Amino acid sequence: MPQKLITIDLDGTTLNSQNQISSKTIEVIQKATEAGHLVSIVTGRPYRISEAIYDQLQLKTPMVNFNGALTHIPHQHWQGEYKRTISxxxxxxxxxxxxxxxxxxxxxxxxxxxxxxxxxxxxxxxxxxxxxxxxxxxxxxxxxxxxxxxxxxxxxxxxxxxxxxxxxxxxxxxxxxxxxxxxxxxxxxKGIQKAKAVAYIAKQYHIDRQNIVAFGDEHNDAEMLDYAGRGVAMQNATPIIKSIANDVTEFDNDHDGLAKYLETYLKLAN
Structure with missing residues (x-):
């Protein structure tokens, strides 16, 4: 399987309704990383309330905050880092x-x-x-x-x-x-959206658009799911997001929907 860029929203997607990551999700994301895929958090959250999740998932990839206004690799200097500010x-x-x-x-x-x-x-x-x-x-x-x-x-x-x-x-x-x-x-x-950040990361790592898999559940994920080669809506996603997506997870964010989908799609099961 070619290397995939897997972009994951946090709230309502990677996190359950208690704002926590399940052990299953951590395990599957680490397996995906070990299999050579890139997993990137792409969130509307600021860095201060997503850094701990990034660390919990043991990621070393770029992270997107503020819906695409900041793209960086936490804990290190990355030449590709960019931010868009307002006056x-x-x-x-x-x-x-x-x-x-x-x-x-x-x-x-x-x-x-x-x-x-x-x-x-x-x-x-x-x-x-x-x-x-x-x-x-x-x-x-x-x-x-x-x-x-x-x-x-x-x-x-x-x-x-x-x-x-x-x-x-x-x-x-x-x-x-x-x-x-x-x-x-x-x-x-002006013009900030998750899809642009995802396209930027894909370009940095020479990953074709068809090898991008994006997960989301809310209106700010729409362009990202539409842009990705495979846009996946959560079972708990809004009807609009489900209509944009190529696929919908079988389970919601309280029942490891993202992890179970990735495990099957990337053939990660033991």
Whole structure:
């Protein structure tokens, strides 16, 4: 079997609904690596909450964070590393207008930086629950252009805030919606998507498009599954993602859907 590039989303795909990786998933991904395939995490998560998963899977491959705005190999210098940032002026503009726009929280993130003007609500567990003085978002602390800006907004303001950002900065940025119970908008550099990062990694390792296998479950995986030679939707994926995919796993993310599919597809069973 030719070398495959296997790109895996985290939430709802590699991770179960408790945000954990099963021992089965770890075992199968390590077998895939030993068989000579490249397994890459491609996630909307920032690096700070995906590094531990990368290490648990014992990967040495490029990882994609912020839906494609950052591609890097953790724990080492990689000449192929790239990042796409947004102007810090946009963040400071939102900070200045936060009351008018009813913004509950503004956060700016980079590979190793996290700044916020406020602690998040307790149910937004993707964010640090403490803020040190040097993590408080201000004109002074925001030294570099960030990779991503998160806006936590009042539900009735979501569309207004999105339209405001696009009206003023639409030529520079895209605005994504997290979905779920909270109204969270994520602002990244224009044109960022997982598929572009996957194509970039494939080019770095001379892997043809037809040898890319991508797994995902949500709207931010759509272009990646469409681009891959074999796009695989999780059993728990949204109907749209299932319609885009070439195949659907037999089991969901709580029953090792990704691991069992890979084991069969790559013939890894003992």
């Amino acid at each position: 810090k002026a946009i963040v400071l503009d939102m900070l200045e207008n936060r009351q008018k726009l009813q913004l509950k929280m503004i956060a700016a993130e980079g590979k190793h930086t996290y700044l916020a003007n406020h602690l998040p609500p307790s149910d937004l567990n993707f964010f640090p629950t403490t803020l040190s003085d040097d993590q408080l978002l201000s004109k002074t602390s925001l030294v570099h252009n960030p990779t991503s800006m998160i806006l936590f907004v009042a539900p009735h303001q979501e569309q207004i805030v999105r339209n405001t950002v696009l009206h003023h900065y639409g030529q520079q940025v895209d605005v994504g919606v997290w979905g779920g119970p909270n109204s969270v908008l994520e602002v990244v550099s």
